[in-house]
Amino acid sequence: MMDSVSMKLLAFVFLLLRCQRASLALAVDFQVEALVEMRTQLGDKRGVLSDWKDNQMSPCYWANVNCQDNKVTTIILSSSGLTGSLSPSIAKLTTLQQLILDNNNITGGIPPEFGNLSGLTILNLGRNNLNGSIPDSLGQLSKLQNLDLSHNYLTGNIPSSFSNLLSLSDINLAYNNIRGAIPQHLLQVAQYNYAGNHLNCGQNLSACERGSTLTGGSKNFKLNVVIGSIAGAVTFSVTVVLVLLWWQRMRYRPEIFIDVSGQNDHMLEFGQIKRFSWRELQIATSNFSEQNVLGKGGFGKVYKGVLPGPNSIKIAVKRLLNVDSRDGEMAFLREVELISIAVHKNILRLIGFCTTPTERLLVYPFMENLSVASRLRDIKLNEPALDWSTRMRIALGAACGLEYLHEHCNPKIIHRDVKAANVLLDGNFEAVVGDFGLAKMVDIGRNTVTTGVRGTMGHVAPEYIKTGRPSVKTDIFGYGVMLLEIVTGERAIAFHPDRIEEAGEILLTDQVKLWMEEGRLLDLVDRNLDAGRRDCPSRAVGGVAAG
Structure with a gap:
């Protein structure tokens, strides 16, 4: 039995959460309802929507959903094996900015209610099995910058209301069954692709696409060969220069990198989790510099690192202590095993690992706001x-x-x-x-x-x-x-x-x-x-x- 003070502490925690819930309830309940209705109309054989449940207070912790100030702003479900149809209830998410559902097997029409998503900047429904006409209401999306409806079975004309899409910078309607004329404004967009339809593009097929980075459409093969050749030559030259600069820098670099005996222990494998080499992590963390230490714990230190490459991905590297002891080895194996099982938005994701005869390291995404x-x-x-x-x-x-x-x-x-x-x-x-x-x-x-x-x-x-x-x-x-x-x-x-x-x-x-x-x-x-x-x-x- 808990004493009265412990009961009060428990009630205190409960009231704290109630306090938060009271401030959010009106704002988020309709979002949960809208997303659950969306899930109901979609087929989800892979279970990517398994945590979209109607008994939860907020959708902001669901997979594939992002929020700002507890309001849904992004839904990304690309290549998720979804079937079924699109629910009009999505339009209830009035703060939605990005709806990305490309490369699935969604059927049916595009709900006219989508025109009520006034904050939408990206709408990507490409590479599905959508049919019917393009709703006129989409012309009301005044903030829309990127529209991809390519590789579907859409029919009818391009709505004249699309002339109102003044923020549009990238549109792809390629490979549908759309007919008629293209509104003049849509030929002035920075990047467009209307190929593979029955549209009036003029004498030249090239008039149907310009600077398109979106999927679909024929490309000029010869131009690609020339560009590819030039790019290849430039890349090779730059690579040679960078290698020489790197060699020169390493030659006179004051830091000493200590090789670890054996470099890699190939006895340990963990499925699809990336294996890093010791040298990769040594370079990423500046030879495990004390200046890069993010924290210390009973099992070792955590270092901030940057993976070399064009994206300069930030990582956190946990370097375990006492790896030759039973406790140290068990801690390493336990963490890899458990994180492989637990995949959730609010659970730390393991990027990769490194093992040598004397070292055990785990690699995670770098958390910008620490702990x-x-x-x-x-x-x-x-x-x-x-x-x-x-x-x-x-x-x-x-x-x-x-x-x-x-x-x-x-x-x-x-x-x-x-x-x-x-x-x-x-x-x-x-x-x-x-x-x-x-x-x-x-x-x-x-x-x-x-x-x-x-x-x-x-x-x-x-x-x-x-x-x-x-x-x-x-x-x-x-x-x-x-x-x-x-x-x-x-x-x-x-x-x-x-x-x-x-x-x-x-x-x-x-x-x-x-x-x-x-x-x-x-x-x-x-x-x-x-x-x-x-x-x-x-x-x-x-x-x-x-x-």
Whole structure:
């Protein structure tokens, strides 16, 4: 049985989420409804829409959906094997900016309601099996920049209303059954392709396309050969110059790169996950420079890196310690195995790995906003603190990730080290649960697994310490402590001197209990929040205290 203070803490967490839900409910319920209706009319044999469920509060954590300020702005479902038809309910998503459904097997017509998507900038329905005429209403999309309806079975004329698409810079209607004249404005667009129809393009087929980067249409073979030859010669010359420059730079470079015995351990393979060479990661991290260290943990260090190439992709490289020990090797194998099983928007994705006889490294996407812990407590000069809305969005994202591990993985996964430092933040402050070095899998028929007590002080559930048996409740306790970190801005076991009332109160959970017992509700709320924005969390705490 939980004591009264513990019950109040649980109610506090519940009210915090209710506080967030109240502010979002009106804004997001219709979005969930619209997307579920869209899913209902589509055939999804691959299960790419499996997490689009009508019992969830927000669609912003679903796969293939992106949001800004809790409003759906992008749906990308290219090459997803979808069948069925397009639902008019998509038009309810009035904040939608990009709808990309190309290269599927969607049939039926284009709903006229799509003309109500006033913020749409990209509409790509190319390479499907759509039929019927192009709705006149699409001419109302005043912000539309990119339109691709190519490789379908569309009929009729190009709507005269398309003359109103003044923002259009790229249009592809190639390979349909469209007839008639092309509106003059559409021949002035920077890139267009109308080939493969029954349109009046004039004497020359080339008049039907100009500078098109979209799919479809015939190309001038000779021109391509000439361009390809020139490009090949230029590429070769540039490559030679770059190789010489690189050799010159490496020759006089002061850094020393130490080769690792054996370079690669080919005994370990992990399916389709990319294998990096030791040298690749050495170069990417500047020889694992201390200046590139993002963080340290019990199993090693994490380094920021940049993969060489035209895109300069940023990565995070976890270099594990004690790989020759059983614990070190198990941590490596566990993390690769679990992340291979768990694929979700709010779960850290593994890009690749590197193994040598003496090294074990894991490669992840670089998270632009680091971790929840760093954004709460390591705020740089002139850097704004996380506002209340963002904090609650982070809490919801982390909850979605944990719910996926607990309920949708087979076998279910217990993280065992849920804390603010292990919840990462991408460029849009979307929460991503990471660091699976302590995670455990649990058989479907069992709720717990016996193991040694692992975790971080201040985040470990008391019953786990007592029994040594982690369960889903272990993660929920850690998540609750993280919520307190999000609200208070404090560490789980350390405080600023002016916030400590008694020397014995060192755990955040104990400190919160003390403040609640004394009715000091505002002391619970992070002082970095604006005074006006501290109202919601303090009211939530007030409701708990009054109860």
